[in-house]
Amino acid sequence: MSEQMYTMKEAMLYSQRIAQLSKALWKAVEKDWQQWIKPYDLNINEHHILWISYHSQGASISDVAKFGVMHVSTAFNFSKKLEVRGLLSFSKREDDKRNTYIELTEKGEELLIDMIEHYHDSQHSVIESSLPLKDLYGRFPEFMEVMAVIRNIYGDDFMEIFEHSFKNIDQIFDEKIGNIKPTVKDKAK
């Protein structure tokens, strides 16, 4: 509980910085994302729900909403559509009757793996634009300052799912994707 001081000018400068940067970054991410999923008849919310279910294995609708930063009703309604398409299944748990859990079906998992295999069919300007930093750092940037701000806004829960999703992607790649396709891509820039 420290005494904080900041001037209105500092607040305005910082708010200008973070508003511009976060909007510009998200719009670029969104554009890449839309181009990637375009051939699959999914919108970003739908793909995000599939993606979170894939990487969190047995998430509740409210986990998906929280981690996907969408309203619970949005998460629920799009999950229903994905269930109708046979990509997700709903379940209740014996020890937790209040929450609805979703899980990818085999068809849903096949779709996601297919999408990963075709990842490089579309342009990913954000990844390409991060390669100079990767060259400098030896790895992609981690945005620790952004993570610290996000942790304070959304709480430790959010960061736990976030960190967990990385472990899961790691594991999934080692177990499944690695066998399907060569994982090293030569990229001339």
Place this chain on the structure above:
Amino acid sequence: MSEQMYTMKEAMLYSQRIAQLSKALWKAVEKDWQQWIKPYDLNINEHHILWISYHSQGASISDVAKFGVMHVSTAFNFSKKLEVRGLLSFSKREDDKRNTYIELTEKGEELLIDMIEHYHDSQHSVIESSLPLKDLYGRFPEFMEVMAVIRNIYGDDFMEIFEHSFKNIDQIFDEKIGNIKPTVKDKAK
């Protein structure tokens, strides 16, 4: 022009990181922004256009669109509405007949100054959540990694307007806002 190498797993992990962080950050920024401008009967695009005009003094519609990361038609249509409300004025330049330039009217400027004065009437979760970093660093974080990625995506033009807007905020505060209201705010956290 170096030869870049990254694995599909690296791309997926990075894309997961940047998609989650940028979405979560932008949604938080958007929420704070909406609460701030709610009493003024403006939407985010409209306020963003006023804000950019204020800080870039004599921007063209296409500059506003570029820097505001919105379609030119969005920038134009909302600017028209702001003109009808007497907050903006349109002009052409002798040396550049193709572009339309916009400028804040006196009423527009008064509105923005009024909004700055009432900045702390609403909650700014992003600023509050950045205070621990400010405590550590002695100033608000600058997100240099994000800036490097944005520079590569949107180009030097974008960053020039970005940097210019800071100088302008600086100047405006020293000249105008500083006299209106004490600029130091005690903030107990």
